[in-house]
Amino acid sequence: MRLDRKVALVTGGGSGIGEGAAKAFARAGAAVAVVDLRPGPAESVARAIRDEGGTAEAFVADVSKEDQIGTAIHRAAERFDGLHIVFANAGINGMQTPIEEMTLDEWHQTIETNLTGTFLTVKHAIPHLRAAGGGSIVITASVNGNVLFSLPGYACYSTSKAGQVAFAKMAAAELARWGIRVNAILPGGVSTNIGERTYRRNVEKVTYDIRMPRPWPPLTGRPATPDEVAELVLFLASDASRNITGGEFLIDAGLSLLRG
Numbered sequence: 001m002r003l004d005r006k007v008a009l010v011t012g013g014g015s016g017i018g019e020g021a022a023k024a025f026a027r028a029g030a031a032v033a034v035v036d037l038r039p040g041p042a043e044s045v046a047r048a049i050r051d052e053g054g055t056a057e058a059f060v061a062d063v064s065k066e067d068q069i070g071t072a073i074h075r076a077a078e079r080f081d082g083l084h085i086v087f088a089n090a091g092i093n094g095m096q097t098p099i100e101e102m103t104l105d106e107w108h109q110t111i112e113t114n115l116t117g118t119f120l121t122v123k124h125a126i127p128h129l130r131a132a133g134g135g136s137i138v139i140t141a142s143v144n145g146n147v148l149f150s151l152p153g154y155a156c157y158s159t160s161k162a163g164q165v166a167f168a169k170m171a172a173a174e175l176a177r178w179g180i181r182v183n184a185i186l187p188g189g190v191s192t193n194i195g196e197r198t199y200r201r202n203v204e205k206v207t208y209d210i211r212m213p214r215p216w217p218p219l220t221g222r223p224a225t226p227d228e229v230a231e232l233v234l235f236l237a238s239d240a241s242r243n244i245t246g247g248e249f250l251i252d253a254g255l256s257l258l259r260g
């Protein structure tokens, strides 16, 4: 799973799963463009990679703004002389609330970050991946919206995550002709800072009377670490997965096997 002489771009690279993947890519030999909305975290991850002897640079962009993410991808490809791996990972939980109380602005915020941001990241990466003769795109979706529908108030988030998987499969079929692979990962719970971008309003009005089995998830009884998720992302980014495209990969320690 080496990535020597490869250039990788990670959105949401300033924290959590993106940070873990950026560091894993760098340790595997890739030059890494760390893209995030927040300059401080992006720069600190890039600096940590450089301090370890790796190659990385921070790029600030909101993935939901076409000019910003398009420019960041273009600049990263120029800076590192190409692009081979794209991890479209930036995302938010957004507002967790009953559907009838969700404002259109709240709906747009989550859909535009998670789903439109994925589309824009992939769209602007394609010319560079084609120029490189192929590449690998990995998209962070979720168990929510794909195999689990039990988190109250997450209708918008789950819709965005289901949309990402459909988009990944359509893109995998369309881009195969250029040797570009596209896969989606479906994490269960992961210990990250996503709670800082999670808001709740009146969600108790729509909660269910269900009890999850213990331990949950059954394999570990704890959330995954970003580094554990990063190993799956590294596999999908690397040539070790060269025959795999259009796949959706659960990484949830068996969480979705048992329903409350």
Ligand SMILES: NC(=O)c1ccc[n+]([C@@H]2O[C@H](COP(=O)([O-])OP(=O)(O)OC[C@H]3O[C@@H](n4cnc5c(N)ncnc54)[C@H](O)[C@@H]3O)[C@@H](O)[C@H]2O)c1
Residues within 6 Å of the ligand: 011, 012, 013, 014, 015, 016, 017, 018, 035, 036, 037, 038, 041, 061, 062, 063, 064, 089, 090, 091, 092, 093, 113, 114, 117, 140, 141, 142, 143, 186, 187, 188, 189, 190, 191, 192, 193, 194, 195, 197
């Ligand atoms: N943490 C979990 O349990 C979990 C489970 C399943 C899926 N996911 C998904 O994993 C992905 C990463 O989340 P995380 O848990 O690492 O969260 P995190 O909040 O720790 O990291 C996400 C990063 O994305 C950045 N970001 C947010 N909006 C952005 C935007 N518009 N443009 C650019 N960057 C932006 C944030 O600044 C942050 O640094 C998300 O897509 C999330 O939906 C997380």
